[in-house]
Amino acid sequence: MRLLLASFLAVTFVACGDDEGGIQDAATDAEPDAPTDAGTDGPFVAPTMLSETGLYSNIGTKTIAAGVVEFEPRWHLWSDAAVKRRWIYLPPGSKIDTTDMDYWSFPTGTKVWKEFSRGGARIETRLLQKTGTADDVSSWFMVAFQWDAGETDATAVPGGVVDDIGVNDIPDRAKCRQCHGPNRNKSIILGLQALQMDYDAPSNGLDLDRLVQDDWLTVEPTAPTNGTYFPFLAETGTPLILPALGYMHSNCGGCHNPSSDVTMNTVPVQFRLGTAANQRSSWAVTPTYMTAVNVTATLAPAGSHVVLGGNTAQSAVHNRMNIVGAVQMPPIAREQLDTAGLAAVDAWINSLPPP
Ligand code: HEC
Ligand code: HEC
Structure with missing residues (x-):
């Protein structure tokens, strides 16, 4: 793990060059x-x-x-x-x-x-x-x-x-x-x-x-x-999947969505869920599954994949949530682990079948 992390740090520093969001931000206080x-x-x-x-x-x-x-x-x-x-x-x-x-x-x-x-x-x-x-x-x-x-x-x-x-x-x-x-x-x-x-x-x-x-x-x-405007299809596993995907929608989707320069320029993964019916008709068609599950990570080796079914150790999402420091996600405004949020995401990753 330590070796993996060391080479990952090197890759990430080359890839971004600052620790506040990873890429240059157009907006400055000026x-x-x-x-x-x-x-x-x-x-x-x-x-x-x-x-x-x-x-x-x-x-x-x-x-x-x-x-x-x-x-x-x-x-x-x-x-x-x-x-x-x-x-x-x-x-x-x-x-x-x-x-x-x-x-x-x-x-x-x-x-x-x-x-x-x-x-x-x-x-x-x-x-x-x-x-x-x-x-x-x-x-x-x-x-x-x-x-x-x-x-x-x-x-x-x-x-x-x-x-x-x-x-x-x-x-x-x-x-x-x-x-x-x-x-x-x-x-x-x-x-x-x-x-x-x-x-x-x-x-x-x-x-x-x-x-x-x-x-x-x-x-x-x-x-x-049933009281919900944009329901996700009830499927086996929904009680476990929805908290994980909802957590990432809120904590990650603000930057990892199709309108964001992070997604357009740096890493294509999306964690923001959509209201359109064709993004809700099964879990497999959600942006999160389409762009993260069993998808090879761009900035490996934080884990070989963004999310690897059944394998948190090889999932960049787990590794970046489970660290405080340079490669953490979100990259700013967090100095402590969210153990409950991580547990929800881990439970979901562990429930996914390996590819
Ligand atoms: C403030 C914007 C921002 C937020 C919020 C954010 N990220 Fe990121 N994320 C980035 C940037 C920028 C990069 C690329 C540079 C880097 O790796 O630091 C990135 C890269 C990643 C990667 C690497 C993907 C790959 O293919 O290698 C993963 C995985 C990731 N983020 C997961 C998350 C998760 C999980 C959350 C929420 C817990 C999150 N991010 C929240 C900005 C953000
Ligand atoms: C790490 C990313 C991040 C940073 C940095 C951040 N916010 Fe937010 N903010 C969020 C997210 C995500 C929400 C919605 C979720 C929540 O409120 O729990 C939010 C919610 C808010 C809200 C409530 C309205 C809304 O968007 O839902 C206000 C007001 C707000 N932020 C102001 C600010 C101001 C002002 C700053 C800077 C001093 C700031 N935030 C910095 C991510 C961030």
Whole structure:
């Protein structure tokens, strides 16, 4: 294993040359992502305090403002065990353009927040705000706010904070774009999307059903069968397969999807599931099976294959999830193993017949 890993490291360093996403990112902090004209609300001014962003009507009492709705995606991104909450605000009367059901486009003025807590204390709250009309770098403002010790307010930290509390790193804005950038995922928003909301959210929370009923979508998906709009065919093994593929959809599919430069330029594997019926009619036709299962790895030898049926040791997916350091996946924003996520993926790999 050690030998394998050593030669793998050498290959990977040749292949990528930086440790933050493996390939050069077009977006840098020098680029203007705070445009001066944001339309109806007048010129956009980058907020310096969380209290200026409209999440709370009273930040002292933590009262969420009217029109701001909490949501939770079905499959979470692992963030070193941080507890997370998320909210969205759409300008009154606007809708999410769902013409492309797999990649929604949000209206100008959309704001989405994600709060991180550890040990019961708020650490940071992140903001994605659409200030322009396109889904490009200059139309989306991204920043994290670091909470003060008394949790009275949080201050924008565009340059990020390393190890602000234990393992928690607050990403700088360039890192936000390595996952949320238009070169990685053309929706920018990663959690509020068709497959991630297509479940029965607890306590009448926001889910695809409510997005349809409350008239948030320009194109509505067809009425559900058995409560699910985009069901995967029930097959033997589904209880074991769905958690693994869902985990990778959320944790890996943001970069490994057909609209991403990672997939187009570097490694063709895809982990993002699709809503189209012909990508759901069996597990074998999902993008994950088509591009990963028993497919030879491009950057061998992290394992001979991206996923080798019945063999985690030869599966790059297992090896890259099971390491913290240079070749880890995701390449950023993780400093601890996700043992539960790895167990789900391993159980699936072990259940697959060898080719
Ligand atoms: C490692 C990739 C990664 C990085 C880096 C990252 N995010 Fe995210 N983010 C995600 C994923 C995946 C989700 C959806 C899953 C979840 O919320 O658990 C998400 C969710 C969010 C959400 C909720 C809206 C949505 O997309 O569903 C906000 C807001 C957000 N991130 C803001 C930021 C900001 C601001 C930064 C930089 C300070 C940042 N993120 C850095 C991957 C990342
Ligand atoms: C922030 C973007 C990003 C995310 C998120 C991400 N990856 Fe990657 N992945 C890359 C890049 C860039 C490469 C190519 C360079 C390298 O190997 O570092 C890559 C390469 C790979 C490879 C090598 C494929 C081959 O054919 O050799 C595997 C396997 C892989 N990733 C698995 C995963 C898994 C599993 C996850 C989720 C747990 C994940 N990735 C999440 C960016 C990402």
